[in-house]
Amino acid sequence: MSNYYQPEIETASPEQIREWQNERLVKQIRHVWYNVPYYRKKMEEKGVTPDDIKSVDDLKKLPFLTKDDLREAYPYGLLAKPLSDCVRIQSTSGTTGKRVVAFYTQHDIDLWEDCCARAICAVGGTKDDVCHVSYGYGLFTGGPGLNGGSHKVGCLTLPMSSGNTDRQLQFMTDLGSTIICCTPSYAAYLAESIHEQGLQDKIKLKAGIFGAEAWSEDMRHDIENKLNIKAYDIYGLTEISGPGVSFECEAQTGMHVNEDHFIAEIIDPDTGEVLPDGTKGELVFTCITKEAFPMIRYRTRDICVLSREKCPCGRTHVKMSKPMGRSDDMLIIKGVNVFPSQIETVLIQQGYPANYQIVVDRVNNSDTLEVLVEMTPEIFSDSLGKITEMEKSLVAELKAMLGIYAKVKLVAPKTIARSEGKAVRVIDKRKI
16 A cells, blocks of 8 residues: 555646646746846847746757856855745755755745655655654755655654764664665665674664665665665755655655656757657756746756656656766766666675775776775685685676776775765776
């Protein structure tokens, strides 16, 4: 039996969803045209006015927005409401250049928390659950989003934030946490620590909501087996609101996009042309209910597929696949596209923990790829000859997956820094 937070919205007919989207899009475009000079200028450059936007079909006439626009307009250039109406900011970690700062009115926060509440209900959460939130709090959207969603569902909310693993485990066992929300790499670390401390019998977890970094199906099964839970994906980005833009249901076959708030498109990353559902391309979002910081046709750089196949959970909103990489930070090594998730898949299939680091360099004008892989304590006690054999075997498996040679180095357990925020998987030393 499916568990919904807002059943009348989550199971609305496609016609009803389209009607909401048409009406809200028209209103939103007028809102940004009259309140955000930056947007108006971009629209004028493309020769579009609000009168040209009558329905979702006209979305393709509008200009795209990219992270460069956000940097250029920083801090207040994309604000669509007076500061006196804004009650909060959230911000990304800012991997390059200026941070992205997103603004929220109280109404924006309410709608965002509704989206996170839907995600918690979709994994079976009710007011009887203890929701343990180990995403970072503060500027990072993970903690505040799931925290608010948990309150709305009525769960007992443990605002743990990340880090201090001993305290996490103490609260988890003493207060009987049933739903854990954190990054997949931290979930894997918690699982490791639970086993090391022999706490398996004291853990009452039944579900986990994991996001903020890429993780493979193999990693999902690994976490599910070790924590004895069902592991669900959640997706979001600060620019669009935070986690809860889309979320997985019990089917675990992609994430339902909250289409009453966000319109999703898939485009060809090179040409910008809109692609049909079921085609792989770059995900683009338009916010149709946000007041303070509404992104219009924002290019996420995430590569995925949208599907409108009927879902057994009864939700009618379009599903997006787990992102299959990025149109920007995908690694191109010796001309070959390499995604960290491919390497992770090989490691887990070969029985290694999902703790690894990819080091890319350029020696004598030629790219080099090295994968550092942590051994389990059992492997670590093996002879040097055995370890060399295992490295050779991994080299062959990676070559089969990637099509190029990667040097493999097995390193001692716990020598790769554990991540309590986003895992640093790739170190690219090339000066390109």
